[in-house]
Amino acid sequence: SMKKFPFTLILFALILQLNAQKKNESFRINIRKTNLPIKIDGIADDEAWEGTDVAKDFFMVTPMDTDKATDKSEIRMTYDDTNIYLIATFYNSVPGSYFVESLRRDFSFNKNDNFLLFLDPFNNQTTGFTFGSNAAGAQWDGTMFAGGSVDLNWDSKWISEVTQDEEKWIFEMALPFKSIRYEDGVKEWGINFSRLHLASSEKSSWTPIPRQFPTASLAYTGVLVWDEAPPTPRFNFSLIPYALGQTTYDLDGNTDYETKVGGDVKISLSSSLNLDLTINPDFSQVEVDRQVTNLDRFELFFPERRQFFLENADLFANFGYESIRPFFSRRIGLGIPINAGLRLSGNLGEKWRLGVMDIQTAKNEETGLPSQNFGVISLQRQVFSRSTIGLLFVNKQSTNYPQDNDSLRTIYPKFNRNLGLEYNLASPDNLWNGKAFLLKSFTPDKQGNGITQAANIEYKSRKWNWGIKEEYVDSTYTAEVGFVPRKGYFNFNTFVGHLFFPKSGPVVSHGPVGILNYYFDENFRETDHQNILQYLINFRNRSSISLEGLNEYVQLLAPFDPTGTGKDSLATGTKHRWNAFRFEYNSRPQSMFTYSGSGRYGGYYEEGTRISLTGELGYRFQPYVSLSSNISYNNIRLPVPWNTTEFWLIGSEVDITFTNKLFFATLFQYNEQSKNFNLNSRLQWRYKPASDLFLVYTNNELLAPFEGRVWSITLKLTYWFNK
CATH class of the missing domain: 2.60.40.1190 (Immunoglobulin-like)
Structure with a gap:
């Protein structure tokens, strides 16, 4: 079935x-x-x-x-x-x-x-x-x-x-x-x-x-x-060069000076199709990732923030689900320079959309990483009133190996390819939405030639919201340019929610939500589940409360440290069950002083207990200054050898907008779990439309028992020439 x-x-x-x-x-x-x-x-x-x-x-x-x-x-x-x-x-x-x-x-x-x-x-x-x-x-x-x-x-x-x-x-x-x-x-x-x-x-x-x-x-x-058709679009050509200077200093006293130039070209090929070219791109002005507490058994997702990959990103990055992405642009060019890239995207008439992306990265002589080319083709056809059928092809090709030997070809395979077909359902009244897709991977040794398929449907009316979803990811499915943190499983998920609407009083809506989420291995043996009963309350002043109870079961598929701090690991195959309670509150956004808080109390692995508390505070001197801070505390109590583990995550941000063209922002983060401190400050002056001057300071430090500190300061100028 x-x-x-x-x-x-x-x-x-x-x-x-x-x-x-x-x-x-x-x-x-x-x-x-x-x-x-x-x-x-x-x-x-x-x-x-x-x-x-x-x-x-x-x-x-x-x-x-x-x-x-x-x-x-x-x-x-x-x-x-x-x-x-x-x-x-x-x-x-x-x-x-x-x-x-x-x-x-x-x-x-x-x-x-x-x-x-x-x-x-x-x-x-x-x-x-x-x-x-x-x-x-x-x-x-x-x-x-x-x-x-x-x-x-x-x-x-x-x-x-x-x-x-x-x-x-x-x-x-x-x-x-x-x-x-x-x-x-x-x-x-x-x-x-x-x-x-x-x-x-x-x-x-x-x-x-x-x-x-x-x-x-x-x-x-x-x-x-x-009253008459809009003007026929004329040829549109934009050149956006940049120049930067950067100084980097590390804990060993090494200082590095760098100058860099590059830029983007935007060409309108038709009234609805655009070609973007980038040469020697730089993303030094991009915000750093927000640090998080990591107690998950699988890789965490961090969003893409680099401009070149973000425009028309839905054509490439929205294929599949959040946990099954055949294309994830953060696999490209992090830690290795991008030499050049192009992106062709837009509409081909009323019903068709096209996306083509090609990125070339440099090789690394020290690690043996070869030059790599990343190619993506996405074609989308609208069917019926609002639904679409999509085709995606992703190709990662390794070329120009620093040393031509078999070990490097094992570490960095010659190619990895993914081919996918997807149907997106959207009813004319938007009450029904859904998706069904099939993916196939290809590798040189055929050990990664697996498939993935999934489908879901959701109904959302004023009072009722329900949905059902199934996923299957083959253990041999391989997406080197994707985000697929878990393989070799079947997943079944369903939820149903209902809202009540009082005729008067401070509450505008309230109601329960029930969620069932079950995982099985490829032999249909249950490996974990999460059952949630939630109650949501929304107030007329736009504040909200969420209360929920959880019942969880996990059979570990690999060794796992339940504290995420490098302590001993629980053994593969061990089984764990617990119940927990969670809450969340968000204050009304109209106040100058805003706040939110959430917490969790209940069981954890190995009959342990986990307490988590998170809070966020904000204050604004509108419209010029916005201050915010967030704090997270975890207390994990387990038997020997873990005993009690506790750690903090603290972040603070200052956002000053002197005018709607001059901005300054500073983000400070301290993560006790990963022993990491970082600071990122960014001044931006938009001196002409779409043309900017950036001054960026970053400081990243690993705390004891780790060692390492790097700080840098960057001055970057961009200018938008339009023809």
Whole structure:
């Protein structure tokens, strides 16, 4: 029956697609061309705004989606041969100042009074662009994928201004046509507008959206109707060179000076397809990873932060599940230089999307690591109203070995390849979502020629949320450029949740969630499970509480140190059972002082006990300074030889935004478990749109009994030349 599950999912998907009518087709706003000048100053006094259509009468989405928004919002749009123009006015009936976190670009959605525009130029309800601002003028922009997910790592050239008084705030923007991708000759785009008003705890939308979905959900967009087709896109070429100088110093007194140049080239091959080239890329300005307490038996996932790999990343990185990724870009170029790379990505017409990536890394004479080429091809076809079928091919090829011998070819195989096919289900009303995929790996010795298959389906209405998932990963499946921390198992997971909605009082919703998660080996013998009973409470002021009980069982598949500190390991095959209790609380984001806390108390391996406490505090002097700190404490009590083990993880961050173009951030982290201290400080000046000057200081130190310290300071300049 497990093998039939993916086919059952696809059959069910066909039935769900019978009603493919766009939900908010009747919400239409006309945009007409103007020949009058518009000054982007946040003041609605330009003659060009007279006579434009007005998008108003917004619908409330949260706390409840049964009424119109309390406060009035008005959106107007027009365009000329170069830009799309938008002006938005947001009235404020609740006295007091606006809530903003900082002036930093791509702010946290839930912590700011904000306005967001969602554009679907292909009207396919799956991909698009988002732009917006908070009430202090910090910009937001990103690409959209998978029907409502947003990638904020994408930056483009556009301008905006915000003005405000006690009664209202006004946002005005000019978006160049060449900054986005769209199909030539199309006169209807998908569009929606979203507002978050924290004083009234209301999120609202121009079109009606069920509260369980984000306002970014492209299934619920209205229609932007052009009086004539937007201008035919012209050739667009951008050159973004960089130059840097860096000084590095280690504990042994060695000092290293380095200068480096390189850059990126962006070329618009068509109105919807973009080619990106990078030569000798540098990522020294990228934030360091957030340290975590590691008590997991398998490899931990750390997100990609390097810009080149992030734009249109969904075409490559979203194939599979979080725990089964055939492509994971952090396998490329960490600890070894990248010589060059290219990425071709975008839309091929209304239904097709293409992604091609090729990266060449250098060799390392000391370790024997050869030069390696990483190639990825992703092709995606939209089917029915919003679902997609995807094909992925990943190739890692080793060339130019420093020494040509068999041992190096064993350590660094000649190649590793993955081929995958995936179906993504998204119903027209977004209530049903799911996925089914099949992966096959190829290696030179055929010992890594395994398969993986998985499928899931989820239903999400206002009151009910349930889903079921199965996975199978062959013990011989090999993805050297992927993230597959566990192999040789079957997994079955199911959950069901229900929400109750009180008619009045401080609680907006509450309800239980039950989760069953079981693992079996390839002979269908159970190896571990986790059963969870959870209760969620959401308050009208946007704070929340979660309470849950856990029942866990583990049969170890390999030796494991339960403290993660290098002490003795439990033996393979030993069995462990325990129960535990967890809680989490998040305060209301409107407060200047915010806080959250979570904890765990209960059993652990070898009849032991584990106590974990985590807290996070934040304070902001809006809109310029945001302070935050987090602290984590673990106390593990086990029999001899482990006895009692306790360790702390402490982090603190200072984020100063002098203006919406000048930023300073410092992150300090101390991890007692891994005996590591690090400091990362970064000053960024965006002196022109998409052009930056960075000054970065890093200090990483290993504490006793380990030894090692490296600090560096980097000055980096980038400039965006546009043609």
